[in-house]
Amino acid sequence: MNWKTFGAMLARDAHVARRNIVQIMFQTFLQPLLFVFIFGRVMVGSGYMPVTYKSLLLPGIIAISMVFTGIWAVAMPLIAEFQWTREIEDRLLAPIAISWIAIEKVVAGMLQAIVAGLAVLPMAWFVLRPGVDISVKAPLEFVAMIVLVAVFSACGGLALGCTINQQHVGLMFGMVITPMIFFGCTYYPWSALKPSRSCNG
16 A cells, blocks of 8 residues: 555645634534533533533533544545545545545544544533533543544444435435434433333333
């Protein structure tokens, strides 16, 4: 494999991300910030939810920010390159195997997802304090989960970007992203789904 070509493609994606940094920040952090503020600040401050909910909410916000960012960072540019700008043809002409083009897309999406997840920590600490405990008691497990979520989101973005037509972008968010947000145990623990596993409740 030509590592120089791989690095050049990765640097190009990084340059595009830096150029669109304001738009990316709004797309990445606006929704998590609103959820953190409403559920962690307003609902807890009003007494509708216990103070301990803040610590329960934070990991879910980190996860959903990473998933959303990873999918968006890979899927949307691919949809544009395949159907609007046709830039994918230039990438396919690069002196590198096609499989490594896909890997480069996944790596670029992973890096953006990791940055988005870690950036939630100071944002949540500022909005949720006092009452939230931000600590990493198992650093190796934390790093492993961060990497796995980043890989999952970037690979999901690759699959969606290669299969969804530009006219169905809205359907992608309605049928894929939204169910992940509400049924992915982002704002509640896995145990909360146990009563719903059977029809009898």
